[in-house]
Amino acid sequence: MSTLLHVDSSVRAASNPNPDHDSISKRVARRFIDTWRKKRPEDEYIYRDVGVNPPDFITQDWIGAVFTPEENRTPAQKERLALSDELIAEVSAADVIVISSPMYNYGMPAQLKAWFDQIVRINKTFDFDLSRGDFPLQPLLSGKTLILVTSSGEFGFEKGGIREHSGHLAPHLRTLSKYLGVDTMYEIASEYQEFGDERHRLSVANANERAECIATELSVTVPAQAPQCAVLPV
Numbered sequence: 001m002s003t004l005l006h007v008d009s010s011v012r013a014a015s016n017p018n019p020d021h022d023s024i025s026k027r028v029a030r031r032f033i034d035t036w037r038k039k040r041p042e043d044e045y046i047y048r049d050v051g052v053n054p055p056d057f058i059t060q061d062w063i064g065a066v067f068t069p070e071e072n073r074t075p076a077q078k079e080r081l082a083l084s085d086e087l088i089a090e091v092s093a094a095d096v097i098v099i100s101s102p103m104y105n106y107g108m109p110a111q112l113k114a115w116f117d118q119i120v121r122i123n124k125t126f127d128f129d130l131s132r133g134d135f136p137l138q139p140l141l142s143g144k145t146l147i148l149v150t151s152s153g154e155f156g157f158e159k160g161g162i163r164e165h166s167g168h169l170a171p172h173l174r175t176l177s178k179y180l181g182v183d184t185m186y187e188i189a190s191e192y193q194e195f196g197d198e199r200h201r202l203s204v205a206n207a208n209e210r211a212e213c214i215a216t217e218l219s220v221t222v223p224a225q226a227p228q229c230a231v232l233p234v
Protein backbone atom coordinates (compact mmCIF):
# COMPACT_ATOMS: atom_id res chain seq x y z
CA MET A 1 0.00 0.00 0.00
CA SER A 2 1.21 3.49 -0.75
CA THR A 3 -0.06 6.98 0.00
CA LEU A 4 -1.23 9.43 -2.62
CA LEU A 5 -1.27 13.14 -1.75
CA HIS A 6 -3.34 15.32 -4.07
CA VAL A 7 -3.02 19.12 -3.91
CA ASP A 8 -5.18 21.30 -6.15
CA SER A 9 -4.55 25.05 -6.30
CA SER A 10 -6.79 26.72 -8.86
CA VAL A 11 -9.32 29.14 -7.37
CA ARG A 12 -11.81 27.69 -9.87
CA ALA A 13 -13.89 24.63 -9.03
CA ALA A 14 -13.54 21.43 -11.06
CA SER A 15 -17.29 21.46 -11.86
CA ASN A 16 -19.39 24.58 -12.36
CA PRO A 17 -22.92 25.18 -13.67
CA ASN A 18 -21.18 26.49 -16.81
CA PRO A 19 -18.49 23.91 -17.71
CA ASP A 20 -16.52 26.63 -19.54
CA HIS A 21 -15.62 27.89 -16.06
CA ASP A 22 -14.25 24.54 -14.85
CA SER A 23 -10.64 24.43 -13.73
CA ILE A 24 -8.65 22.60 -16.38
CA SER A 25 -5.75 21.75 -14.05
CA LYS A 26 -8.14 20.27 -11.47
CA ARG A 27 -9.96 18.21 -14.10
CA VAL A 28 -6.74 16.79 -15.57
CA ALA A 29 -5.42 16.00 -12.08
CA ARG A 30 -8.75 14.29 -11.32
CA ARG A 31 -8.23 12.08 -14.39
CA PHE A 32 -4.89 10.96 -12.93
CA ILE A 33 -6.38 10.38 -9.48
CA ASP A 34 -9.44 8.47 -10.74
CA THR A 35 -7.25 6.20 -12.88
CA TRP A 36 -4.83 5.60 -10.01
CA ARG A 37 -7.51 4.87 -7.44
CA LYS A 38 -9.28 2.44 -9.75
CA LYS A 39 -5.99 0.51 -10.07
CA ARG A 40 -4.99 0.85 -6.41
CA PRO A 41 -8.13 1.22 -4.30
CA GLU A 42 -6.26 0.12 -1.17
CA ASP A 43 -3.94 3.15 -1.23
CA GLU A 44 -4.31 5.96 1.29
CA TYR A 45 -5.59 9.16 -0.33
CA ILE A 46 -5.08 12.65 1.12
CA TYR A 47 -6.68 15.68 -0.57
CA ARG A 48 -6.15 19.42 -0.17
CA ASP A 49 -7.70 22.19 -2.24
CA VAL A 50 -5.43 25.11 -1.35
CA GLY A 51 -7.04 27.27 -4.05
CA VAL A 52 -10.35 27.21 -2.17
CA ASN A 53 -8.91 26.80 1.36
CA PRO A 54 -5.54 28.56 1.28
CA PRO A 55 -3.01 27.93 4.06
CA ASP A 56 -2.13 30.99 6.18
CA PHE A 57 0.74 33.13 5.01
CA ILE A 58 3.78 32.77 7.26
CA THR A 59 4.53 35.67 9.66
CA GLN A 60 7.38 36.96 11.82
CA ASP A 61 5.88 34.99 14.75
CA TRP A 62 5.89 31.86 12.59
CA ILE A 63 9.60 32.29 11.80
CA GLY A 64 10.29 32.96 15.50
CA ALA A 65 8.53 29.72 16.44
CA VAL A 66 10.41 27.73 13.78
CA PHE A 67 13.77 28.93 15.10
CA THR A 68 12.85 28.30 18.75
CA PRO A 69 14.10 24.85 19.84
CA GLU A 70 11.12 22.48 20.03
CA GLU A 71 11.48 21.90 23.80
CA ASN A 72 11.39 25.67 24.47
CA ARG A 73 8.33 26.50 22.36
CA THR A 74 5.43 28.18 24.14
CA PRO A 75 1.90 26.81 23.68
CA ALA A 76 1.22 29.81 21.41
CA GLN A 77 4.26 29.00 19.27
CA LYS A 78 3.20 25.35 19.03
CA GLU A 79 -0.24 26.49 17.95
CA ARG A 80 1.37 28.83 15.37
CA LEU A 81 3.14 25.81 13.81
CA ALA A 82 0.20 23.39 14.01
CA LEU A 83 -0.86 23.80 10.37
CA SER A 84 2.74 23.54 9.17
CA ASP A 85 3.15 20.32 11.22
CA GLU A 86 -0.02 18.89 9.68
CA LEU A 87 0.94 19.76 6.09
CA ILE A 88 4.47 18.39 6.58
CA ALA A 89 3.03 15.15 8.01
CA GLU A 90 0.92 14.75 4.86
CA VAL A 91 3.94 15.26 2.59
CA SER A 92 6.07 12.91 4.71
CA ALA A 93 3.44 10.18 4.47
CA ALA A 94 3.10 10.47 0.70
CA ASP A 95 4.79 8.17 -1.82
CA VAL A 96 3.21 9.92 -4.80
CA ILE A 97 2.27 13.61 -4.84
CA VAL A 98 -0.02 15.15 -7.45
CA ILE A 99 0.04 18.96 -7.58
CA SER A 100 -2.25 20.75 -9.98
CA SER A 101 -1.57 24.41 -10.64
CA PRO A 102 -2.87 27.13 -12.92
CA MET A 103 -0.35 29.63 -14.25
CA TYR A 104 -1.10 33.01 -12.65
CA ASN A 105 1.14 35.89 -13.68
CA TYR A 106 3.68 33.46 -15.11
CA GLY A 107 4.12 31.52 -11.90
CA MET A 108 2.21 29.55 -9.27
CA PRO A 109 -0.83 30.95 -7.40
CA ALA A 110 -0.04 32.70 -4.10
CA GLN A 111 -2.14 30.01 -2.39
CA LEU A 112 0.20 27.24 -3.57
CA LYS A 113 3.27 29.29 -2.63
CA ALA A 114 1.73 29.67 0.85
CA TRP A 115 1.49 25.84 1.03
CA PHE A 116 5.20 25.50 0.16
CA ASP A 117 6.15 28.23 2.66
CA GLN A 118 4.42 26.22 5.41
CA ILE A 119 6.22 23.02 4.37
CA VAL A 120 9.79 23.98 3.49
CA ARG A 121 10.94 24.33 7.09
CA ILE A 122 14.33 24.04 8.78
CA ASN A 123 14.99 20.77 10.65
CA LYS A 124 11.70 19.36 9.32
CA THR A 125 12.06 19.15 5.55
CA PHE A 126 15.64 20.42 5.22
CA ASP A 127 18.63 21.03 7.42
CA PHE A 128 21.30 23.69 7.22
CA ASP A 129 25.01 23.10 7.73
CA LEU A 130 27.69 25.59 6.68
CA SER A 131 30.27 22.78 6.61
CA ARG A 132 28.65 21.89 3.26
CA GLY A 133 30.22 24.99 1.75
CA ASP A 134 28.15 26.84 -0.86
CA PHE A 135 25.25 24.37 -0.55
CA PRO A 136 24.34 24.33 3.15
CA LEU A 137 20.70 23.30 2.64
CA GLN A 138 19.95 19.59 2.33
CA PRO A 139 16.49 18.00 2.00
CA LEU A 140 15.55 15.56 4.75
CA LEU A 141 12.86 13.69 2.78
CA SER A 142 13.42 11.48 -0.28
CA GLY A 143 11.99 8.76 -2.48
CA LYS A 144 8.80 10.49 -3.64
CA THR A 145 7.34 10.87 -7.12
CA LEU A 146 5.66 14.13 -8.17
CA ILE A 147 3.14 14.57 -10.95
CA LEU A 148 2.77 18.26 -11.78
CA VAL A 149 -0.36 19.18 -13.75
CA THR A 150 -0.45 22.74 -15.10
CA SER A 151 -2.80 24.86 -17.17
CA SER A 152 -1.97 28.14 -18.88
CA GLY A 153 -3.79 30.62 -21.10
CA GLU A 154 -0.82 31.19 -23.38
CA PHE A 155 1.63 28.59 -24.68
CA GLY A 156 5.29 27.89 -25.46
CA PHE A 157 6.72 27.89 -21.91
CA GLU A 158 8.69 24.66 -22.44
CA LYS A 159 12.44 24.51 -23.18
CA GLY A 160 12.94 26.04 -26.62
CA GLY A 161 9.35 27.41 -26.66
CA ILE A 162 8.53 30.98 -27.65
CA ARG A 163 7.86 31.97 -24.01
CA GLU A 164 10.50 29.80 -22.36
CA HIS A 165 11.92 32.78 -20.45
CA SER A 166 8.51 33.79 -19.04
CA GLY A 167 7.67 30.31 -17.76
CA HIS A 168 8.32 30.43 -14.00
CA LEU A 169 5.69 27.89 -12.96
CA ALA A 170 7.22 24.47 -13.71
CA PRO A 171 10.85 25.59 -13.12
CA HIS A 172 9.95 26.97 -9.68
CA LEU A 173 8.01 23.81 -8.77
CA ARG A 174 10.94 21.71 -10.00
CA THR A 175 13.34 23.61 -7.71
CA LEU A 176 11.02 23.31 -4.71
CA SER A 177 10.15 19.67 -5.33
CA LYS A 178 13.42 18.44 -3.81
CA TYR A 179 12.29 19.88 -0.44
CA LEU A 180 9.20 17.66 -0.67
CA GLY A 181 11.56 14.70 -1.05
CA VAL A 182 10.86 14.28 -4.77
CA ASP A 183 13.34 12.20 -6.77
CA THR A 184 11.22 11.72 -9.88
CA MET A 185 8.90 14.24 -11.48
CA TYR A 186 6.49 14.07 -14.42
CA GLU A 187 4.91 17.15 -15.95
CA ILE A 188 1.56 17.34 -17.69
CA ALA A 189 0.84 20.73 -19.25
CA SER A 190 -2.34 22.00 -20.87
CA GLU A 191 -1.95 25.29 -22.77
CA TYR A 192 -3.80 27.73 -25.07
CA GLN A 193 -6.81 28.24 -22.72
CA GLU A 194 -7.08 31.92 -23.69
CA PHE A 195 -7.22 31.09 -27.41
CA GLY A 196 -10.12 28.66 -27.07
CA ASP A 197 -9.30 27.13 -30.43
CA GLU A 198 -8.43 23.70 -31.82
CA ARG A 199 -4.93 23.93 -30.32
CA HIS A 200 -6.53 24.29 -26.90
CA ARG A 201 -8.86 21.36 -27.44
CA LEU A 202 -5.94 19.17 -28.54
CA SER A 203 -3.77 20.33 -25.65
CA VAL A 204 -6.43 19.43 -23.06
CA ALA A 205 -7.05 16.07 -24.78
CA ASN A 206 -3.32 15.34 -24.79
CA ALA A 207 -2.99 16.31 -21.11
CA ASN A 208 -5.88 14.02 -20.15
CA GLU A 209 -4.38 11.16 -22.17
CA ARG A 210 -0.97 11.65 -20.52
CA ALA A 211 -2.58 11.80 -17.07
CA GLU A 212 -4.36 8.50 -17.65
CA CYS A 213 -1.31 6.88 -19.25
CA ILE A 214 1.15 7.96 -16.54
CA ALA A 215 -1.27 6.91 -13.78
CA THR A 216 -1.80 3.52 -15.41
CA GLU A 217 1.90 2.81 -15.87
CA LEU A 218 3.06 4.27 -12.54
CA SER A 219 0.39 2.47 -10.59
CA VAL A 220 1.99 -0.85 -11.49
CA THR A 221 5.64 0.18 -11.59
CA VAL A 222 5.75 2.54 -8.60
CA PRO A 223 8.34 3.50 -7.62
CA ALA A 224 11.09 1.99 -9.76
CA GLN A 225 10.37 2.21 -13.48
CA ALA A 226 9.67 5.28 -15.62
CA PRO A 227 6.41 5.10 -17.59
CA GLN A 228 6.84 5.00 -21.38
CA CYS A 229 4.11 7.60 -21.90
CA ALA A 230 6.09 10.12 -19.85
CA VAL A 231 8.37 10.69 -22.81
CA LEU A 232 5.53 11.74 -25.14
CA PRO A 233 5.75 15.42 -26.10
CA VAL A 234 3.65 17.72 -23.93
Ligand SMILES: Cc1cc2nc3c(=O)[nH]c(=O)nc-3n(C[C@H](O)[C@H](O)[C@H](O)COP(=O)(O)O)c2cc1C
Nearest residue numbers: 010023024025102103104105106151152153154193
Ligand atom coordinates in the same frame (compact mmCIF):
# COMPACT_ATOMS: atom_id res chain seq x y z
C1 LIG B 1 -5.24 35.87 -12.28
C2 LIG B 1 -4.87 35.12 -13.52
C3 LIG B 1 -3.60 35.27 -14.03
C4 LIG B 1 -3.23 34.56 -15.18
N1 LIG B 1 -1.96 34.69 -15.65
C5 LIG B 1 -1.57 33.99 -16.73
C6 LIG B 1 -0.24 34.06 -17.22
O1 LIG B 1 0.61 34.77 -16.69
N2 LIG B 1 0.10 33.34 -18.31
C7 LIG B 1 -0.79 32.50 -18.93
O2 LIG B 1 -0.41 31.84 -19.89
N3 LIG B 1 -2.07 32.40 -18.49
C8 LIG B 1 -2.48 33.11 -17.41
N4 LIG B 1 -3.76 33.01 -16.94
C9 LIG B 1 -4.67 32.04 -17.58
C10 LIG B 1 -4.73 30.75 -16.77
O3 LIG B 1 -3.46 30.19 -16.64
C11 LIG B 1 -5.67 29.76 -17.44
O4 LIG B 1 -6.97 30.30 -17.42
C12 LIG B 1 -5.65 28.40 -16.76
O5 LIG B 1 -6.49 27.52 -17.47
C13 LIG B 1 -6.11 28.52 -15.31
O6 LIG B 1 -6.08 27.24 -14.68
P1 LIG B 1 -7.42 26.49 -14.28
O7 LIG B 1 -8.18 26.26 -15.57
O8 LIG B 1 -6.99 25.23 -13.66
O9 LIG B 1 -8.19 27.38 -13.36
C14 LIG B 1 -4.16 33.72 -15.83
C15 LIG B 1 -5.46 33.60 -15.29
C16 LIG B 1 -5.81 34.29 -14.16
C17 LIG B 1 -7.20 34.13 -13.61
